[in-house]
Amino acid sequence: MFDNLTLARIPDGDDDLRQLARKLAAEAVAEMPLDRRARSWSGFDADFSRKLGAAGLLGLTLPKQYGGGERGPFARFVVVEELLAAGAPVAAHWIADRQSAPLILNYGTEAQREFYLPRICRGEALFCIGMSEPGSGSDLASVRTRAERTASGWRVNGQKIWTSNSLASDYMIALVRTSGTSEDRHKGLSQLIVDLKTPGVTIRPIEDLAGDAHFSEVFFEDVELPLDALIGEEGQGWQQVTAELAFERSGPERIYSSVVLLDGWLAHLRAVGRSDDATAALVGSMIARMAALRAMSIACTARLAAGESPVVEASLVKDLGTAFEQDLPLAIADDLASHPEEPVSDELRRTLEYITLVAPSFSLRGGTREILRGIIARGMGLR
Amino acid sequence: METNELLEPFERMLAKLFPPSRVREIDSSAEWQDELAEVEASGFLDILAPEANGGAGLPFSAAIALFAALGRHAAPLGIGRAMLERAGYGEAHSANSELVMLSAMMAGAGDRLLAMTTAYANERVQFGKPIGRQQAVQQNLAVMAEHCVAVRLTVELAGDGSGPPDGLRAALAKSVASTAVPLIANIAHSVHGAIGISAEYDLQLFTRRLHAWRAEQGSESRHHRSLGKSLLAGDAKSVDWLRAEIFDEIA
Numbered sequence: 291m292f293d294n295l296t297l298a299r300i301p302d303g304d305d306d307l308r309q310l311a312r313k314l315a316a317e318a319v320a321e322m323p324l325d326r327r328a329r330s331w332s333g334f335d336a337d338f339s340r341k342l343g344a345a346g347l348l349g350l351t352l353p354k355q356y357g358g359g360e361r362g363p364f365a366r367f368v369v370v371e372e373l374l375a376a377g378a379p380v381a382a383h384w385i386a387d388r389q390s391a392p393l394i395l396n397y398g399t400e401a402q403r404e405f406y407l408p409r410i411c412r413g414e415a416l417f418c419i420g421m422s423e424p425g426s427g428s429d430l431a432s433v434r435t436r437a438e439r440t441a442s443g444w445r446v447n448g449q450k451i452w453t454s455n456s457l458a459s460d461y462m463i464a465l466v467r468t469s470g471t472s473e474d475r476h477k478g479l480s481q482l483i484v485d486l487k488t489p490g491v492t493i494r495p496i497e498d499l500a501g502d503a504h505f506s507e508v509f510f511e512d513v514e515l516p517l518d519a520l521i522g523e524e525g526q527g528w529q530q531v532t533a534e535l536a537f538e539r540s541g542p543e544r545i546y547s548s549v550v551l552l553d554g555w556l557a558h559l560r561a562v563g564r565s566d567d568a569t570a571a572l573v574g575s576m577i578a579r580m581a582a583l584r585a586m587s588i589a590c591t592a593r594l595a596a597g598e599s600p601v602v603e604a605s606l607v608k609d610l611g612t613a614f615e616q617d618l619p620l621a622i623a624d625d626l627a628s629h630p631e632e633p634v635s636d637e638l639r640r641t642l643e644y645i646t647l648v649a650p651s652f653s654l655r656g657g658t659r660e661i662l663r664g665i666i667a668r669g670m671g672l673r
Numbered sequence: 674m675e676t677n678e679l680l681e682p683f684e685r686m687l688a689k690l691f692p693p694s695r696v697r698e699i700d701s702s703a704e705w706q707d708e709l710a711e712v713e714a715s716g717f718l719d720i721l722a723p724e725a726n727g728g729a730g731l732p733f734s735a736a737i738a739l740f741a742a743l744g745r746h747a748a749p750l751g752i753g754r755a756m757l758e759r760a761g762y763g764e765a766h767s768a769n770s771e772l773v774m775l776s777a778m779m780a781g782a783g784d785r786l787l788a789m790t791t792a793y794a795n796e797r798v799q800f801g802k803p804i805g806r807q808q809a810v811q812q813n814l815a816v817m818a819e820h821c822v823a824v825r826l827t828v829e830l831a832g833d834g835s836g837p838p839d840g841l842r843a844a845l846a847k848s849v850a851s852t853a854v855p856l857i858a859n860i861a862h863s864v865h866g867a868i869g870i871s872a873e874y875d876l877q878l879f880t881r882r883l884h885a886w887r888a889e890q891g892s893e894s895r896h897h898r899s900l901g902k903s904l905l906a907g908d909a910k911s912v913d914w915l916r917a918e919i920f921d922e923i924a
């Protein structure tokens with residue numbers, strides 16, 4: 291089953307940006323303690339993102355015509371892998387580079403492409419994802435935020451929640467209802483690009499359990515948007531958001547959320563000189579899972595490179611990947627606590643504590659474990 | 674590709690030679706020289722043997738799909754072993770290639786279990802609908818599929834190359850395959866209910882093999898140990914180590 295997911299290798303030419311990405315990432319994290327690096331995905335640093343843009347490391351899947359690198363998903367895989375392995379602060383450009391840009395490329399008008407894409411490639415247009423609402427989490431089709439046609443464009447009312455990085459973003463791509471009611475489900479949904487500086491938009495940050503405030507509530511009160519805020523076709527929002535989610539779910543980030551902790555722990559073991567059989571077996575079990583996941587993630591990248599939208603395959607990788615990411619802090623906590631005689635640096639302790647607290651979110655954000663398994667089951671012909 | 678052209682006739686032969694009834698007899702110690710003679714005559718035992726020795730001289734990677742087919746048909750381990758023997762890889766390499774062969778057979782058997790279990794879930798009706806319509810069953814099958822794909826891709830990764838795999842890749846394949854066995858076998862049995870426990874139902878032919886092959890040449894903890902020792906011995910970070918030692922991305 292899933293025979294189309296076969297072994298793939300990163301093509302030779304696509305590895306050439308690795309050293310550059312590694313160098314820039316190393317510079318960005320040079321002064322950062324381990325626990326800040328562990329925040330990688332939610333580490334916001336607009337300067338760093340612009341630096342990546344200037345170096346040609348953003349928009350790698352976009353055509354040159356729009357300022358992209360015209361390199362494809364493998365080159366992006368390589369760069370993203372390096373940034374995450376180093377724990378570089380990628381949040382600022384993350385969403386735009388990963389999913390908003392491909393969405394605009396695929397569904398946008400020529401004018402929209404020319405307006406947004408070059409700035410995304412320079413790391414200057416920052417995007418966030420406006421899908422979830424207080425009453426719509428997994429059941430995304432039930433969104434109630436509404437956009438009505440006006441003489442000059444759209445008027446938006448409603449609320450989004452858990453919107454990562456919205457406070458510092460320029461734009462949100464919001465899934466809204468443009469006709470019908472929640473009962474119409476997949477019909478009548480559309481996607482709008484909301485300039486977050488538009489009057490009527492209020493953003494209220496939400497503090498998370500680790501004390502960070504990377505996500506927010508976003509309120510829309512009679513927000514007037516121009517006609518060309520619509521991206522793609524009116525009423526096609528569900529199809530578009532499904533394609534967008536395939537980009538969101540298929541990247542290497544779904545296996546590397548805890549990699550900074552893993553490397554911190556390996557450094558600890560080497561420093562104290564512990565490599566007995568039991569420790570080695572534990573280390574080996576983790577690296578073996580990571581190897582399998584990397585092979586799966588590269589195989590998935592090959593499907594993207596072939597122009598497919600590997601929704602089911604990406605769900606396989608993400609579900610297995612987040613389980614791995616979540617098991618790491620638990621196993622490492624047990625290991626360290628079972629060797630009380632060893633000195634453990636404060637940095638490593640803080641990193642472990644941080645990852646332990648946020649790990650449950652790994653299998654929530656981007657679609658919950660249960661939802662992903664449902665998608666896989668559908669791919670297996672069970673529903 | 675060469676592999677696919679080989680695979681189809683090979684599978685056809687295995688299906689003919691090793692129907693479940695025959696597998697049961699062989700499991701009860703029946704001799705299988707006739708079958709072996711037929712496989713010999715087909716030329717498949719020589720696909721890895723050097724051309725100088727009258728073999729086909731195919732790369733190791735070409736045999737992975739055939740090993741998996743052996744597992745999918747519950748065919749005797751001896752066939753794969755004979756293929757490896759004739760490859761003439763030398764002692765250390767033989768051990769590594771046997772590990773990857775076993776892992777590939779496990780991937781094949783897992784694949785067969787996944788197909789059987791999914792089909793059964795769509796057929797068996799309880800509470801007025803197929804049990805596969807129950808979300809709890811679907812979720813378990815999804816997890817089973819994830820592990821089957823993980824094993825298959827890891828085996829393909831470990832077996833990728835013209836020559837026999839090195840020790841680390843062999844350990845990787847066998848550890849990932851062995852780790853997945855309890856989960857795959859348990860879900861397969863759980864979804865099948867009591868029928869899967871009966872001797873005459875074919876499920877047990879495959880779960881029995883997975884448990885035996887998990888232990889053969891060392892189960893997961895032993896191979897995790899070698900991977901862990903190697904990783905801890907140097908100072909490479911995890912991703913760099915994987916790229917260098919397993920993915921062959923750093924010359």
Ligand SMILES: Cc1cc2nc3c(=O)[nH]c(=O)nc-3n(C[C@H](O)[C@H](O)[C@H](O)COP(=O)(O)OP(=O)(O)OC[C@H]3O[C@@H](n4cnc5c(N)ncnc54)[C@H](O)[C@@H]3O)c2cc1C
Nearest residue numbers: 419420421422427428452453454651654655656658660661
């Ligand atoms: C760190 C973080 C960042 C996020 N960033 C964003 C963002 O930038 N933009 C955005 O739009 N959203 C974002 N989200 C929200 C995320 O997409 C949702 O949390 C997710 O879709 C689940 O929705 P929910 O939290 O409302 O949970 P619910 O949907 O209420 O689910 C609760 C539980 O019920 C289960 N469940 C629900 N329905 C079913 C079903 N049909 N079958 C079986 N089980 C079911 C779920 O699996 C889960 O276990 C973020 C979330 C987190 C944690």
